[in-house]
């Protein structure tokens with residue numbers, strides 16, 4: 001029996017582990033992860049992490065950061081959570097610095113800060129364009145040093161609970177497909193996002209299939225604001241891989257086929273550094289109106305960095321250059337990069353509050369899989385790395401008080417394991433015939449076509465129906481690989497189930513929300529409708545596994561509703 005079990009070894013899970021062990025030195029703590037910790041998606045974050053350190057602009061403040069975050073969220077963020085995020089930012093960034101994260105520096109030795117979308121000051125701290133990688137390495141080193149125990153390459157199958165309190169998880173070892181129960185008093189879910197459900201048009205690692213959210217949903221827990229998926233403006237044309245906002249932060253331009261910096265028509269003040277929802281919509285509009293470039297791999301817009309010069313690109317954007325060369329055959333020092341928007345980030349997630357507690361006793365949620373609602377309807381670049389640090393730390397802190405009150409609950413391990421073994425055995429039944437690759441491609445296609453950047457009733461209804469049909473077909477899915485050693489076919493089927501269950505929440509939430517707000521843009525309801533829709537969506541499964549939607553009020557208190565212009 002563990003005192004604290006953390007599922008997920010990205011930045012959120014590792015910070016939680018570090019803080020938990022620090023605050024509860026006697027506690028038995030372990031981390032479960034389906035990949036080796038340094039391979040978690042946090043390592044792919046390029047651009048940086050926001051904190052009002054005021055190293056560049058002396059007049060930057062926590063209040064300005066909070067306001068930018070709330071405005072960026074299109075006023076759907078819970079304001080207590082957003083305020084906590086920004087208040088803690090300088091503290092966690094300095095803590096990371098002290099732990100050894102090699103931040104880029106200004107000539108005076110202070111942490112360098114670059115401009116980022118939707119922010120009024122230069123407050124994004126970075127390590128060249130490898131910020132997430134360096135943060136994750138730093139945290140992993142520290143977690144190992146502090147003696148955190150790891151279950152690497154174990155796949156979460158279920159969350160076990162009784163009488164409204166969780167008592168452990170069931171996992172599968174990827175090495176030998178053995179299913180086992182891990183009882184624990186407290187569980188911190190930190191399994192990352194779900195934007196990979198858009199499959200071909202996503203910047204996410206293949207494993208960002210929303211496993212923690214899927215498992216929580218099936219355990220009866222509500223998911224918040226799932227319809228809000230962020231499309232990042234600059235994915236590489238062919239692969240959808242990300243070109244970080246840092247490229248525009250350093251001065252990159254977006255150009256249409258007339259050679260115009262078209263952002264002047266959409267965000268005259270902020271230009272390319274408008275918030276992501278706005279810039280992505282602007283790019284789609286240019287393409288729709290025939291002002292994009294055409295190619296066999298689809299229409300695109302150009303991101304021009306050539307005027308920045310070789311020295312700056314090599315010093316601050318080296319990884320972006322490598323990606324552009326490897327995946328598009330384009331060297332950004334010499335020519336513009338072909339880009340178009342790509343599904344990037346999950347604003348929605350496991351419903352929790354600013355303390356990271358969920359509705360289930362003993363269950364906490366942090367990072368991209370959670371929705372304490374700091375991002376509301378649209379996240380600002382640089383605020384997600386911040387979220388995983390701030391709320392990873394918060395979960396560890398909360399457990400200092402909560403752990404003594406959490407009773408060890410017995411768990412019927414045999415029953416729990418057998419239930420999951422029966423579930424896995426289903427995939428091998430002789431009458432099963434549906435193929436993983438077919439269902440997964442169709443899921444990505446219908447989401448991209450019907451639940452994308454621009455949405456309207458007809459398409460959304462089609463998306464809802466097609467996802468329902470895919471979920472039905474999933475009941476007959478076949479795992480063709482019978483081996484027990486690193487059976488990636490089996491693992492990907494399990495991931496597909498999570499993505500399909502969450503896709504039902506995303507599409508139904510999007511169809512229900514008859515307004516435009518942040519990343520959710522309805523062509524049939526182009527205005528924000530505060531009278532009817534200034535509220536969170538909560539999606540739950542009923543006993544038949546169908547999505548039921550309800551609502552929750554938004555916590556206000558700092559900044560009143562205002563029109564959002566840039």
Ligand SMILES: Cc1cc2nc3c(=O)[nH]c(=O)nc-3n(C[C@H](O)[C@H](O)[C@H](O)COP(=O)(O)OP(=O)(O)OC[C@H]3O[C@@H](n4cnc5c(N)ncnc54)[C@H](O)[C@@H]3O)c2cc1C
Pocket residue numbers: 007008009010011012013032033034035036037040041042043044045046047048049050131132154155156157190191192193203204205207208211212242244344345366367368369381382383384385386388
């Ligand atoms: C390309 C890219 C660039 C980005 N750049 C930035 C940026 O510059 N600034 C910024 O603020 N944000 C950025 N983001 C967003 C940010 O990086 C992520 O939101 C954040 O790192 C998520 O961290 P996490 O700890 O929640 O999850 P992750 O880092 O995604 O880790 C998830 C963990 O959960 C584990 N897991 C998942 N499912 C299971 C399962 N079934 N069983 C066991 N373990 C499981 C995985 O093994 C992994 O360890 C970027 C995202 C991407 C994709």
